[in-house]
Amino acid sequence: MQITLNGQIQNIENSQTVAELLEELQVAHKKTVVERNGIIVMEELHKEEGLKDGDRIEIIHFVGGG
Amino acid sequence: MNTEERFSRQRLFHGIGRSGQKKLEESHVIVIGAGALGSLTAESLVRAGIGRLTLIDRDYVEVSNLQRQQLYTEADAAAYTPKAEAAKRRLLDIRSNAVIDIIVGEADPAVLENCLPADLIIDGLDNMETRLMINDTALKHRIPWIYGACVGAYGLSYTVTPEEGPCLRCLMKGIPMEGETCDTMGIIAPAVQFVSATQVTEAMKLLTHSFKQLRGTLWSFDVWSNESSSIRVDSLQDVHCPSCGESPTYPALAWSGRSKAETLCGRDAVQVKPLPDMQVSLERTADAHKKHLSKANQHLLVLNIENKRLVLFKDGRAIIHGVSGEVEARSLYQRYIGG
Numbered sequence A: 001m002q003i004t005l006n007g008q009i010q011n012i013e014n015s016q017t018v019a020e021l022l023e024e025l026q027v028a029h030k031k032t033v034v035e036r037n038g039i040i041v042m043e044e045l046h047k048e049e050g051l052k053d054g055d056r057i058e059i060i061h062f063v064g065g066g
Numbered sequence B: 001m002n003t004e005e006r007f008s009r010q011r012l013f014h015g016i017g018r019s020g021q022k023k024l025e026e027s028h029v030i031v032i033g034a035g036a037l038g039s040l041t042a043e044s045l046v047r048a049g050i051g052r053l054t055l056i057d058r059d060y061v062e063v064s065n066l067q068r069q070q071l072y073t074e075a076d077a078a079a080y081t082p083k084a085e086a087a088k089r090r091l092l093d094i095r096s097n098a099v100i101d102i103i104v105g106e107a108d109p110a111v112l113e114n115c116l117p118a119d120l121i122i123d124g125l126d127n128m129e130t131r132l133m134i135n136d137t138a139l140k141h142r143i144p145w146i147y148g149a150c151v152g153a154y155g156l157s158y159t160v161t162p163e164e165g166p167c168l169r170c171l172m173k174g175i176p177m178e179g180e181t182c183d184t185m186g187i188i189a190p191a192v193q194f195v196s197a198t199q200v201t202e203a204m205k206l207l208t209h210s211f212k213q214l215r216g217t218l219w220s221f222d223v224w225s226n227e228s229s230s231i232r233v234d235s236l237q238d239v240h241c242p243s244c245g246e247s248p249t250y251p252a253l254a255w256s257g258r259s260k261a262e263t264l265c266g267r268d269a270v271q272v273k274p275l276p277d278m279q280v281s282l283e284r285t286a287d288a289h290k291k292h293l294s295k296a297n298q299h300l301l302v303l304n305i306e307n308k309r310l311v312l313f314k315d316g317r318a319i320i321h322g323v324s325g326e327v328e329a330r331s332l333y334q335r336y337i338g339g
C-alpha cells in the first residue's frame, strides 16, 4: 500500500494499523504524535486504527537530545 | 558601538521594525543548556540585541563538542572551561555591551525561579526530566517556553504558551521518562541549526508580540531523509493536565524524585550529585588526591583514577567518564569524594 508519510510517498508492506506502522518505522518505543488524514489518532487507538491506500500520515516522535 | 547601525537590517525587516527591536532590547530570556542547541540559540539572541540573557549549564567543554557547539574552541576544551563561562566570554566578544548572567550548575526549580522574572524560557537541554520541570515552572509563572530537541539528522520543536494550547506534558501524556534511553546515532550540526533557527524565530515573534505569526504546531524534520511534519495538536490539550489544566499541581516542581546518579546521554558519562547535607571543597579534594589530580580551574577539578576520569564541580556534582554504569559511578564518588 502506498501512503504519504511526513510528506514523502512511501510503500508500506507490513503494516495494517498505526501501531504496526510505528513498529515498522522503529519508533514504537518512543513517545509519538500521529495524525491520519488531518486528524490526530490518540495513543490508545493506535492498535485499532487501520491504514488505507492513499492515507496521509504524519508521525512526530519525541527525542531528548540537544 | 552604534546600535542604530548594528541592528539596522533587523529593524528594516517588516516583522520587527523599530518597535520590535525596542522590545527585543527590553526583554530577558533564559536559555537552559549551553550544548549544541543552547549555545547556538544564545548566540543568535545576543546578536539580535536581546536585553538580558541568562544561561544555565552544568557541563564543561570537551573536544567532541567542537563539531557542532559553535561558541567553543580547542582552548576551552583543553582548559575544561564550563560551557556557560566559555559561552559568556565568546558572546561578550561578539557584543561587548550584552548583559549575560551565567549559572554553572543544574537547572533545578529553585535555581530557575531565582532567575525570574523573564519574558521567555528556551530549552537547550539533553533530557526530558528537566524539560518537564521547565514546563511546570513556565506555566506556574505564566511564561512562554520553547521546546527543541534533536538527534541524528532529526529535530523537533514546540512552543508552549500559558494562554492557549496543550503543554509538553499534554503532548507526552504524562508518561514517566524512566525508560528514556540514550540515543547512540550521533548528530550532525545542520540538524541542530535547524531546531535552533525555529526556536529563535518563535522567540522573536513572542518577544515582539507578533503572536499571530506563531507557528501553532508541533513541528519536526529530518534534514537527511528530507521528511518534515507539522501537526496541530490542540486536541491533545487535557483539562485535567497537572501542569496546564484547571487545577494544576506542577508535579515536576517536586524535585525530590530526581535521581542522584544519572547517565548523561551522548556523553558516555554519569553525573553523580552529592547528598543534600554534604559539603564538598575543591581544595580539600585536590589536597587529598594529589597523585590523581590532572587539572583544576576555579569551577572544577579533574581526577584521573585508573582509567576513569572524575570531574568534580564546586557545587559537589561530579561527571564521571569510563565507568560501566551508575552503580560504579556512585561507588567511585563515595570512595574519592565522600557521601
Ligand SMILES: [Zn+2]
Pocket (backbone or CB within 6 Å): B166, B167, B168, B169, B170, B171, B238, B241, B242, B243, B244, B245
Ligand atoms: Zn498540559
